[in-house]
Amino acid sequence: MARNAEKAMTALARFRQAQLEEGKVKERRPFLASECNELPKAEKWRRQIISEISKKVAQIQNAGLGEFKIRDLNDEINKLLREKGHWEVRIKELGGPDYARVGPKMLDHEGKEVPGNRGYKYFGAAKDLPGVRELFEKEPVPPPRKTRAELMKDIDADYYGYRDEDDGVLVPLEQEYEKQVIAEAIEKWKEEKEARLAGGGGTKEVEEEEEYIYAIKDDEQSDDEMREQMEGEDGAQTFIAHVPVPSQKEIEEALVRRKKMELLQKYTSESLMAQSEEAKALLGL
Numbered sequence: 001m002a003r004n005a006e007k008a009m010t011a012l013a014r015f016r017q018a019q020l021e022e023g024k025v026k027e028r029r030p031f032l033a034s035e036c037n038e039l040p041k042a043e044k045w046r047r048q049i050i051s052e053i054s055k056k057v058a059q060i061q062n063a064g065l066g067e068f069k070i071r072d073l074n075d076e077i078n079k080l081l082r083e084k085g086h087w088e089v090r091i092k093e094l095g096g097p098d099y100a101r102v103g104p105k106m107l108d109h110e111g112k113e114v115p116g117n118r119g120y121k122y123f124g125a126a127k128d129l130p131g132v133r134e135l136f137e138k139e140p141v142p143p144p145r146k147t148r149a150e151l152m153k154d155i156d157a158d159y160y161g162y163r164d165e166d167d168g169v170l171v172p173l174e175q176e177y178e179k180q181v182i183a184e185a186i187e188k189w190k191e192e193k194e195a196r197l198a199g200g201g202g203t204k205e206v207e208e209e210e211e212y213i214y215a216i217k218d219d220e221q222s223d224d225e226m227r228e229q230m231e232g233e234d235g236a237q238t239f240i241a242h243v244p245v246p247s248q249k250e251i252e253e254a255l256v257r258r259k260k261m262e263l264l265q266k267y268t269s270e271s272l273m274a275q276s277e278e279a280k281a282l283l284g285l
Contacts, residue, residue: 033083033090042094046087053080060124067129074126081121 029045036042059065060073088099122132157163165171246254264273 033086036090037094039091039094039096042087042091043096046084046091046099049080049084049087053077053084056080057123060126063125063128065125070125070129074123077123078120 029048030036033042033045036045056073056077060070060077063070065073085100092098092100122129126132127136264276268276
């Protein structure tokens with residue numbers, strides 16, 4: 001039994017179709033929307049464009065069409081969307097509804113615009129084309145930059161190396177390493193001296209006694225004595241102040257002055273305060 005497609009191609013079927021279409025002239029959609037002056041026809045052409053867009057959007061979902069076919073379909077869909085916008089403007093001019101405001105946006109939402117390229121949309125399989133997929137990949141958000149206040153918040157004296165020797169750990173290590181370096185330097189000097197004397201034909205020349213630069217003078221204190229001075233009576237580690245530190249008495253006087261000023265500002269008027277300042281100035285206080 002012949003298929004329906006074969007039946008439609010028979011001479012009888014074509015003759016019958018020609019009879020049905022006899023006397024009918026197929027009307028074509030105007031190229032420009034401004035050429036249409038009737039509202040019902042403008043509505044008809046808009047519906048026709050929406051139908052064509054729906055068909056092409058359904059076709060472009062098939063990724064097996066090939067890159068060139070998909071790009072052509074995507075271009076045609078964007079062209080029809082622009083044409084639909086022209087007809088919507090024309091319908092509004094003829095007194096019809098404003099479809100740009102109240103019309104459904106389903107077809108527009110199917111597409112996706114590339115950031116920075118407004119107007120052209122990609123539908124269906126066109127979003128995964130080479131060179132298009134990378135455009136939709138979002139760049140990682142850069143980490144927020146810290147302000148100067150945030151950077152300086154954790155910076156204290158330790159950041160600049162102050163108080164490194166006050167913890168009682170670094171100084172003994174440095175002393176031990178210093179003794180090791182001195183011993184190595186003395187050993188090297190003795191070896192060079194013996195080699196120099198041995199190379200002088202076996203006769204040892206009288207050399208002047210060199211000054212021992214590592215000798216501790218009477219007016220200098222040893223490291224042990226300085227460490228004992230830094231430790232308190234109970235053996236607790238004391239710290240060296242690198243900035244002027246007020247004494248307990250000075251702190252108490254400053255607190256008393258601050259309390260007096262607060263009481264004066266609370267219980268005296270501005271005029272009385274001015275008179276008091278003038279009296280102090282005259283008395284030289």
